Amino acid sequence: STILIPVSPSEKTFSGTNPKEDVLRFHRKVHRRHGIANSGTLITILENRHPSVSMEVNLTDIFPNIVKPKWRTLRLEPIQSPSPTMFWNDDGSTEMNLHTIIDANSTLQVTVDYNPVLLAFEQFPGDPNRGVELPPSIATMRPLLGENGQQDCDVSSSTQQCVQRDNLRSFELVSNTLLLMPPVPDMSMPFNVNSLACTLYAFIFGTLLNLLVRKSTQKIQDQYKKAKEQKTAEETLPSSSDEPK
Numbered sequence: 001s002t003i004l005i006p007v008s009p010s011e012k013t014f015s016g017t018n019p020k021e022d023v024l025r026f027h028r029k030v031h032r033r034h035g036i037a038n039s040g041t042l043i044t045i046l047e048n049r050h051p052s053v054s055m056e057v058n059l060t061d062i063f064p065n066i067v068k069p070k071w072r073t074l075r076l077e078p079i080q081s082p083s084p085t086m087f088w089n090d091d092g093s094t095e096m097n098l099h100t101i102i103d104a105n106s107t108l109q110v111t112v113d114y115n116p117v118l119l120a121f122e123q124f125p126g127d128p129n130r131g132v133e134l135p136p137s138i139a140t141m142r143p144l145l146g147e148n149g150q151q152d153c154d155v156s157s158s159t160q161q162c163v164q165r166d167n168l169r170s171f172e173l174v175s176n177t178l179l180l181m182p183p184v185p186d187m188s189m190p191f192n193v194n195s196l197a198c199t200l201y202a203f204i205f206g207t208l209l210n211l212l213v214r215k216s217t218q219k220i221q222d223q224y225k226k227a228k229e230q231k232t233a234e235e236t237l238p239s240s241s242d243e244p245k
Helices: 188-241
Strands: 002-006 024-031 040-048 055-063 067-077 085-087 094-102 106-116 132-134 138-143 171-174 178-180
Touching: 024 171, 024 178, 040 055, 040 067, 055 106, 094 106
Parallel strands: 002 094
Antiparallel strands: 002 085, 024 040, 040 106, 055 094, 055 138, 067 106, 132 178, 138 171
16 A cells, blocks of 8 residues: 655754765654564654755655554654555555655654564565564655755765765665564474374274284184184094004
């Protein structure tokens, strides 16, 4: 699904800047309050630390089918009460697009809670205990021009500020990826139960089969011995009747 969130650029709060750090900072993090395989909170932070240049931002967040975002918990700080518009797709993933303007010395934080989704057996990766990587966020940014047609910035500050006078094109920032642990069924317990049950069944059926085979074998031997003795007695009886009187 695609979520379009209209954001007013006037509802921003300002924070301090540190000239020793990069002007633009973009990263994601996850906060798990109930364990690594349970629900948590996804946080996307985009900071514009430049003292005078505002940035036009188009932020894209992708949520795969391993997480189910709870959109009622969507928060934009310091912006309050967003009104998202959602369009649902059939692939199970969700895409959130946010278009706004980040003023100079301001920070935009997008927070949303999520619940893990139990995948089907064929959808699990080869090593599910390693976790599944959440795609990074992508921010397409463009410095805003001043009234004189040029950007109000200091080109000698940093090469990563992307506010140089000879580079008026938009650029992209890619955040870090997140490693989420999906709910994985515990296969050790069924394996142990099956092993013990099969061992018990093998012992019981093996014992019964041994008793039945041994009893049948002894019965056959007794019948064979009795028939042999009877045959020997019959062969002996005519030979004694042929003797002269």
